[in-house]
Amino acid sequence: MKCKCHNNAKGMVLIIVLILVGVITIVGLGFIVRGDAELAFGQNMEMKADMDYLADSGLAHGRGLVMCPHDLAGEPNVYLVQQLSTGSDYYDVNVTKTSELDFQIKSDAYRMQNGSKFATNSLTAKLRLDPAVAFWTNTGCQFNYNSNVVVNGDVYCSDSLENDGIINGDCFADALTGTAATGRLNAKTALTTLLSRPTITYALLTSNFATQPIGSSSLNNVTLSGTPVVYYRNGDLKIISDVVINGCLAVNGDLTITGTNNIITAKKNAPAIYVSGNLILKEGARITIDGLVFVDGRIEMPVLNQSTAITGSLIVDDGIRYILPDYSSNHYDGVINGDCAGADGKLDGAINFDGSGDYIDIGNAANLNITSKITVAAWIRVNTFDKAYQAVITKGDSSWRLQRYSNTGRMEFSCSGTSNPILIGIRSVNDGLWHHVAGVYTGIRMYLYVDGVLDNYQDAIGSISTNSASVYIGENSEMTGRYFNGRIDSVKVWKKGLSSVEIWELYTGGSPAGTDLVGCWYMNTGGCSTTINAAPLKAAVWHWPSGVKDRWSPAAGAFYKSIVRN
Structure with a gap:
């Protein structure tokens, strides 16, 4: 009986040892499996980081293509495959233009093995070019x-x-x-x-x-x-x-x-x-x-x-x-200065002069130095006479001019150099209504007309003085600051003295015959x-700073409006 119990004890010990060995083996295998899993997880994390970096690089590449498109065959859409130095990691970039300044960039990063893609990471960004000149x-x-x-x-x-x-x-x-x-x-x-x-x-x-x-x-x-x-x-x-x-x-x-x-x-x-x-x-x-x-x-x-x-x-x-075009055969086109604005006129359109810096420079062509006979005419509507000698049309202050007389509501027509150079009107035009005003010098007499009717006249002889001053509408180039405040329409200059019949014809909308018209400015605006x-992609060009070929684009910068992971 004693021997039998001893044998049972030895058997129990063996079983316990076998159990312990099994437990140790199982625990060891668990550590091995866990280590392998952790190793694989670490490798996956590293690969994910690589793909994240590649996808970001793809966006940057797309941004660069948009900023400097000179080497592309045309405008994006662009599909580009770029292989990296590792030999197995790639990114694909697709750039889509959604407006002249806005672009969508899609970047797909992946690893190629045995002809298949895996570990793909995809980003889509909206890019705006700004500043863009x-x-x-x-x-x-x-x-x-x-x-x-x-x-x-x-x-x-x-x-x-x-x-x-x-x-x-x-x-x-x-x-x-x-x-x-x-x-x-x-x-x-x-x-x-x-x-x-x-x-x-x-x-x-x-x-x-x-x-x-x-x-x-x-x-x-x-x-x-x-x-x-x-x-x-x-x-x-x-x-x-x-x-x-x-x-x-x-x-x-x-x-x-x-x-x-x-x-x-x-x-x-x-x-x-x-x-x-x-x-x-x-x-x-x-x-x-x-x-x-x-x-x-x-x-x-x-x-x-x-x-x-x-x-x-x-x-x-x-x-x-x-x-402002000149419709005479001379084409003495005027240059608009200030913020002259188009407005309704007497005949068609007019230009509104606000009395502060607005005028039209007709220039100083030789043909505007008229010495013997002249007619100057215009339609005017005064907003307010708030400066002395406010100009309608003048060749400085030492030749011919049609303007306000001093601080009054009347008109003045002057031809410097003649024996009696200053003709002053009688009727006031400072009433906010349209008036046709015209000054005529025939070589022996000066006339001033308002609304087709003679307003005043005087004898005068001699030649009108010439000067180098530019003809201005709405200002005086020799006595600056005489800005007109109101509307002016249909300004005309002849190198002849029109008759009273022709002045009436002009007032009633006609056009006197003859070839002596020097300038005709209808003052019409609109239809522009x-x-x-x-559009930076259309305007991107080669240029040569310091003689060296380089890229230029009107896009000075860009920013991402959004980035989404797909």
Whole structure:
């Protein structure tokens, strides 16, 4: 019996040892499995971090493509596959343009093994280009009410900007007067620290791109398209109507647009238009431009019946001048100064002068120095006579002039140099009503008419003095500050003395016959549309700062509006 119990004890010990060995084995295997799992988890975390980094890199790559699209075949949409140095990690970038300034970027990062993708990480971002310059000028500038200027994008002005149009964006200028922009007024350095004016010249364009010369001084009903990137004219060029140019138009001189249905579309990395002189838009001009417009001089823009649409960017060194056409054969077009605004006139349209800085500069052409016989006429409606000798139309204060007499409500017609130079009216025109006023010098007598009827006259002989002063409507170039306050319509000058019958004909809406008309300014405004849309991808070009080829775009920055993990 004793031996049997001993054997049972030994068996129990063996069982306990086996159990302990099993437990130890199981625990050890658990540690091994756990270690393998932790190792795998660590590797997965590392791979996820790698894919996160790759996806972020894809977004940055897409942002760079949008900011500097010069090496792309065209505008995005862009689908790009980029292999990294590891040889198995990739990202795909898809860029979609949703507007000229907004883009969607989708970045897919993944690892390739045996032809399959895994560990994919996908991000989608909305990117906005900002600042994005639609208009840049190196002088003070005005967006005139009459030209209906609308700018969709940011504006840079190296001096002050007077805005009577619409600016949907920020302004970088010394000051902004008139209508506020939808964005902010910023210091100029806020932009110039990020972006500089591109370095582009006629010589650089014609020596760095495939070219074709334009032999004629005018283009009409023609299409220029093909291999050349730059079509160039060494001299002034006039575009009439139905001109289509697929490429850059480079003009070493002035470019004048006179007619309709004109379209210019830039080719990759070149401007749409380069002008070394002035860009002159005439009444009736219609032009659509895709790309960068670069003008070394100024833009002359009529205040009646023109349409200009630019999608890209406009750079003009000497700002914009607004032009009042002269309908005589002399074409002494006037330059509008101040914030002259179109208004209802007596015959059709008129211009309202607010009595503070508004006038029209007709210039000092030799034919305006009239010495023997002259007639000066205009329709006026006085808001208020609040300054002595307020001007209707004058050639300074030492030649001929039609103006208010002193501080009265009467008119004055003067011809300096004659024997009896100053003729003063009798009837008051300071009543807020329309009046036709006319001054006539025949060489032996001076006449002043109001509403077609003789108001006063006097004998006078001799030659009218000449001077170098510019003819102004609404001001006196030799005695400044005599700004007219009211409306002026239908201003005309003849180098002859009209008869009383012809003055009556003029008052009743007729037009005296003859070829002696020197100037005719109807003062009509309206029918204008000037739209400038910032489009950095269309306006991105090569330029040559310090003679070295480089990229330029009107987009000075970009920010993500949102980033979503897919």
